[in-house]
Amino acid sequence: MKARVKAIYNQISDDLKNRIMQGKLSPGEMLPSQSQLAETYGVTQMTVRQGLGTLVEDGYIYSVWGKGYFVAEPTLETGIINLPGRNFFGQEFTPMMNEVDILRADQEIADKLAVIVGSKVIRTQLTLALGDNPVALDCRYISYRKGEPQLENELQYADFPQIVARHTNSVVVKSTFSIEAVHLNEIEASALETSPGALGLCVEQILYDVNGKPLGWSRMVCRSDRYKVSGVAQSYSGKV
């Protein structure tokens, strides 16, 4: 066993964290002041602040100007979800077939990408499979700005935000997504080897650049008996 040296500020934050988790410090309760903690632990104010800082980041406590630090209420109102990114292809799913073409935007595409009807748009279509079983149909639209979509083979490996970034010369910094239940239509059903009207889950995602301009739109339709969305929510962001 090696006596691992731990930074003092980590010892302080761990100590306070434990007291919070054990209920010795209750939500809403005020912590000792920075100067008191500094004296208690025999360190300077800056070191104490560093420890308190990590607790603030992780959501255990918060500070009020001129008053003090207080123990936060644990909440679970937001969750984190894995989106169809790079790992989606690499690890879980394998793309079975893909198609890339350029088309003119119809009304729906124009709305989603905030371009005028008739604009050039790059479309990619994939079938995602788990082993030999097709699970999802994936259709993506990128507003066409520069460069040719000569990278058919690259498309299935890189993740969508990266492809969009390359084609639009913009960085994707935000995306919105929605998840809804749908009935599969004939095309989707036959591609996913099931019957029309079967239960499906549709995950839609729109990518935006820094200025809030839509750069890409993806729509994935899954067989709901083979895939469901899952995620985690934690009241404290740090490792417990």
Added chain:
Amino acid sequence: MKARVKAIYNQISDDLKNRIMQGKLSPGEMLPSQSQLAETYGVTQMTVRQGLGTLVEDGYIYSVWGKGYFVAEPTLETGIINLPGRNFFGQEFTPMMNEVDILRADQEIADKLAVIVGSKVIRTQLTLALGDNPVALDCRYISYRKGEPQLENELQYADFPQIVARHTNSVVVKSTFSIEAVHLNEIEASALETSPGALGLCVEQILYDVNGKPLGWSRMVCRSDRYKVSGVAQSYSGKV
């Protein structure tokens, strides 16, 4: 107009952030060292570190021991989603009817809550509505440990994690959730004023305490034509 004084470390982080967003600093590129930055901005290393710290927290850069700071690759693989918490009742939806009872766990409940079959379990059932239109059926199970479920009226106002915490004397620190498409059964359909077999979205959530023990299980079934799940993903956590 008031000339707002901004902290030096914020000026530094803003400056670097702009250079990253404008592409003057590319992903993978190394930043000037702490001492170089200190000299450039005419401040001490500690002040520079504070500025770099916020950029690390927000995911713009990362540091490598003994080497330097590097510009991070933007990723969008995880998203944040709003879960049925307090705001779910308070703002969007109104609970129309509720029911509270105690029952013995069947196999399914026992599995979810990690208790033995036949254990006492508290069950609450709500109908959630948007205006006059019923949108979702919500059913929640709490492993019964102490205290009586005397708080029928309180149940519809507090959020689930809080109720669970009060009944189990434990803090809810984690939850997992899943979202899947379902067909509504007769009971659900009639409660939601639609026909059996209609499209539904089912959001399931399990709450855990610090030791990973399940404390509660909730299952919400929505009319998919009146509700869909949505969320946001951002590559940088700070405000841009």
Added chain:
DNA sequence: GAGTGGTCTAGACCACGAA
């Protein structure tokens, strides 16, 4: 005015990576 959090300095020393 006393107590609090927030910023900043000018040093010091340690741990790590690469040459």
Added chain:
DNA sequence: TCGTGGTCTAGACCACTCC
């Protein structure tokens, strides 16, 4: 060995809150 990031000190001053 040198340059890098990571930790820490012993002060100082400012801004805010409450009495």
